[in-house]
Amino acid sequence: xxxxxxxxxxxxxxxxxxxxxxxxxxxxxxxxxxxxxxxxxxxxxxxxxxxxxxxxxxxxxxxxxxxxxxxxxxxxxxxxxxxxxxxxxxxxxxxxxxxxxxxxxxxxxxxxxxxxxxxxxxxxxxxxxxxxxxxxxxxxxxxxxxxxxxxxxxxxxxxxxxxxxxxxxxxxxxxxxxxxxxxxxxxxxxxxxxxxxxxxxxxxxxxxxxxxxxxxxxxxxxxxxxxxxxxxxxxxxxxxxxxxxxxxxxxxxxxxxxx
Amino acid sequence: xxxxxxxxxxxxxxxxxxxxxxxxxxxxxxxxxxxxxxxxxxxxxxxxxxxxxxxxxxxxxxxxxxxxxxxxxxxxxxxxxxxxxxxxxxxxxxxxxxxxxxxxxxxxxxxxxxxxxxxxxxxxxxxxxxxxxxxxxxxxxxxxxxxxxxxxxxxxxxxxxxxxxxxxxxxxxxxxxxxxxxxxxxxxxxxxxxxxxxxxxxxxxxxxxxxxxxxxxxxxxxxxxxxxxxxxxxxxxxxxxxxxxxxxxxxxxxxxxxxxxxxxxxxxxxxxxxxxxxxxxxxxxxxxxxxxxxxxxxx
Numbered sequence: 001x002x003x004x005x006x007x008x009x010x011x012x013x014x015x016x017x018x019x020x021x022x023x024x025x026x027x028x029x030x031x032x033x034x035x036x037x038x039x040x041x042x043x044x045x046x047x048x049x050x051x052x053x054x055x056x057x058x059x060x061x062x063x064x065x066x067x068x069x070x071x072x073x074x075x076x077x078x079x080x081x082x083x084x085x086x087x088x089x090x091x092x093x094x095x096x097x098x099x100x101x102x103x104x105x106x107x108x109x110x111x112x113x114x115x116x117x118x119x120x121x122x123x124x125x126x127x128x129x130x131x132x133x134x135x136x137x138x139x140x141x142x143x144x145x146x147x148x149x150x151x152x153x154x155x156x157x158x159x160x161x162x163x164x165x166x167x168x169x170x171x172x173x174x175x176x177x178x179x180x181x182x183x184x185x186x187x188x189x190x191x192x193x194x195x196x197x198x199x200x201x202x203x204x205x206x207x208x209x210x211x212x213x214x215x216x217x218x219x220x221x222x223x224x225x226x227x228x229x230x231x232x233x234x235x236x237x238x239x240x241x242x243x244x245x246x247x248x249x250x251x252x253x254x255x256x257x258x259x
Numbered sequence: 260x261x262x263x264x265x266x267x268x269x270x271x272x273x274x275x276x277x278x279x280x281x282x283x284x285x286x287x288x289x290x291x292x293x294x295x296x297x298x299x300x301x302x303x304x305x306x307x308x309x310x311x312x313x314x315x316x317x318x319x320x321x322x323x324x325x326x327x328x329x330x331x332x333x334x335x336x337x338x339x340x341x342x343x344x345x346x347x348x349x350x351x352x353x354x355x356x357x358x359x360x361x362x363x364x365x366x367x368x369x370x371x372x373x374x375x376x377x378x379x380x381x382x383x384x385x386x387x388x389x390x391x392x393x394x395x396x397x398x399x400x401x402x403x404x405x406x407x408x409x410x411x412x413x414x415x416x417x418x419x420x421x422x423x424x425x426x427x428x429x430x431x432x433x434x435x436x437x438x439x440x441x442x443x444x445x446x447x448x449x450x451x452x453x454x455x456x457x458x459x460x461x462x463x464x465x466x467x468x469x470x471x472x473x474x475x476x477x478x479x480x481x482x483x484x485x486x487x488x489x490x491x492x493x494x495x496x497x498x499x500x501x502x503x504x505x506x507x508x509x510x511x512x513x514x515x516x517x518x519x520x521x522x523x524x525x526x527x528x529x530x531x532x533x534x535x536x537x538x539x540x541x542x543x544x545x546x547x548x549x550x551x552x553x554x555x556x557x558x
Contacts, residue, residue: 057443079447085440089462089539098458099448130539150448 003068004154004186005031005054010063012049022211023049026063029188029205029214033070036180036187038197040247041207041215042254047190048082050212051158054188055079070153075099078152082159084139086131086146093118093127095142099150117145120179137168141175148179155180157189161196173199174228181225194243199230206247209254218243303509308516311509320498321517323347349517351493355411356479359418364472367423371430371468372460381431392428396421396478397485404490414486414494421482422475429471433464466540469533476525484518495521 007029013020024046031037041047052058053065055077069076078099086095094101097114105113118127121141123134131139140160147155161169161176177200180187191197197204198220206215220239222230230236267275285305291297292304299307315321323343331339344350374381400417407413437460445459487496495514502510533540 052443055443055447057446075449077447079444081440081444083440085438085444087441087444087459087462089465089537098444101458102445102449102451102454132539146448 002033003030004033004035005029005188006064006066006068007054008064010050010053010060010065012046012053012058013061022046024053024060025211025213027207027213031186031188033186034184036189036200036202038189038191038201038204039207040191040194040197040204040243041212042209042247042251043192044210044254044258045207045212045250046210047207047212048158051079051156051188051190054154055156067154075103075150075152077154077156078147078150079156079158080143080147080160082162084131084136084143084163086139086142088131091128091130092123092134092142095131096145096149098146114145114149117149118142120148121145121175137164137172140164140172144172144176144179148183152185154186154188157187159191160189162191162193169196170228176200177224177226194247195231195240198236198240198243199226204243206243206250209250210257215250216246218246300506301508303512307509308512311507311513312516315498315510315513319346321347321349321513323350346493348493348495348498348514351491352483352487352495353521355414355418355483355494356476359415359483360422360476360479362415362419363422363424364426364475367426367471367475368430368468371427372434372456372464374427374431375434375464376460388424388427392424396424396482400486400490409490414483414491417486418479418482421478425475425478426468426471429474430464430468433467433471434460436467437463462537465537469529469537473526473529476529477522480518480522480525 007027009026009028010024011022011026012024014023015021027046027050029037029039039047039050049058053060054067057079067076087098090098093111093114096117097110100110100113115124115127118124121144123138123141123145126134126138131142134142140163144160147157161172164172173196180200189197189200194204198218201220204218204220206217207213208215218239222236288297288302289304289306292299292302292307303311312321319325323346325343325347328340328343331337331343344354374384396417399420400413403417403420404413407416441459441463442455445455450458483494484496484499487494488500491497495518499511499514499518502508502514
């Protein structure tokens with residue numbers, strides 16, 4: 001398979017009162033086309049910064065980032081943000097159609113595509129509702145639908161389920177797996193939940209505590225399509241535990257840094 | 260004895276109270292004047308004020324000789340039509356308010372967006388604007404008249420200046436108040452400058468822009484009345500001032516009533532526009548239950 005994302009020794013320095021601070025230090029990653037890669041690290045390790053670099057919202061201080069474009073008529077990447085970054089002034093369907101509208105797709109066509117995705121995330125009854133009428137889980141579904149409807153080659157997700165309660169989270173993880181397995185787009189998914197990363201990903205990349213760099217990698221061998229019943233399998237528990245044991249020291253270090 | 264109105268539902272009861280109580284006050288006022296507890300020369304009875312309103316209208320002072328309008332329009336006498344509006348205190352004041360408001364609000368929004376987006380421009384302009392903003396606008400009326408003459412222009416300009424600063428300051432605040440994540444989302448989904456302005460900045464800042472518009476329309480009313488006190492031959496401010504000088508207190512009160520009605524109409528008019536322009540801001544509606552919430556709640 002072709003390499004879709006190639007990142008070599010990316011470093012990001014932010015100015016601070018005590019001089020430049022590392023947000024990310026010499027981080028490297030290759031993602032193949034159609035691969036679902038999860039990046040896990042303790043809080044403050046720079047994983048969200050890394051995703052913003054991939055999204056073109058932040059320029060790295062040094063290092064190389066290459067996203068290889070495939071087709072001309074679709075966007076290269078779209079991001080799903082951690083918070084509810086859907087526009088409160090747009091209805092559900094208009095939010096989902098946002099990327100299509102920015103690309104100049106005619107009104108009728110983009111509405112049709114958007115409605116299809118609204119239906120797929122189970123919000124068709126709320127297509128013309130405004131975000132303030134939705135619960136947190138529903139808002140994040142809109143956010144996910146907005147990215148999918150834009151039909152990018154690469155999906156970037158920055159802890160999209162991080163703000164949800166455990167039950168909503170489980171439901172949306174399963175929905176996400178189902179949506180993705182239908183399309184097999186290249187995904188980089190940032191999360192602090194090990195269980196989530198093992199459940200969703202083909203590969204889990206661990207980052208060290210601040211300043212974040214590569215720690216280790218786990219290949220997730222579970223067959224697709226996956227469903228929530230996977231979480232009950234002993235192999236799932238063993239793998240989750242192994243990842244946790246590897247990451248534990250970094251989490252400890254991150255906590256000490258914060259004190 | 261049963262409590263008054265206890266059998267009514269809350270909404271009807273509150274509506275009755277909100278209309279009934281002011282009516283009771285008016286009746287008390289009327290009674291107080293008739294019983295000579297209040298001096299009718301200073302506080303004419305509501306009925307006298309109503310009569311004054313009628314007389315002002317009938318004499319063509321308040322609304323001009325509007326009954327001549329159909330004839331003049333038919334005859335194509337446009338100069339005559341204009342004359343009707345020029346001689347009605349209400350029309351004159353309304354023109355000054357809205358012309359000035361428009362003249363100030365449009366550049367206020369434009370410069371406000373620029374200042375909200377561009378740090379360099381904001382930092383450079385901020386001290387100047389803060390300094391000019393605190394000046395009571397009516398205090399620069401002599402200066403404005405020096406520049407624009409004693410005619411119509413100076414009144415429009417003084418209202419424009421007052422509106423401009425309020426709208427500018429609120430628009431800047433509104434733009435800066437937009438969550439950065441909305442700009443990131445806009446950029447990531449490919450919005451160009453114009454799309455960013457139209458689909459992110461304007462809707463994002465609209466609630467606060469409207470707060471500024473509401474304030475500035477209220478200020479426009481204050482400023483124009485004050486300006487007409489000292490420097491006009493027509494307008495509601497002139498009517499109030501002239502009536503007090505000639506001790507026609509019932510006409511003065513009639514002028515005050517009209518100003519009050521204008522204030523109420525401006526506020527409710529802008530609110531109606533707001534509701535239309537910002538349907539996403541509708542008052543709290545119950546949050547629908549999440550499908551997944553139901554699923555998880557039953558397990």
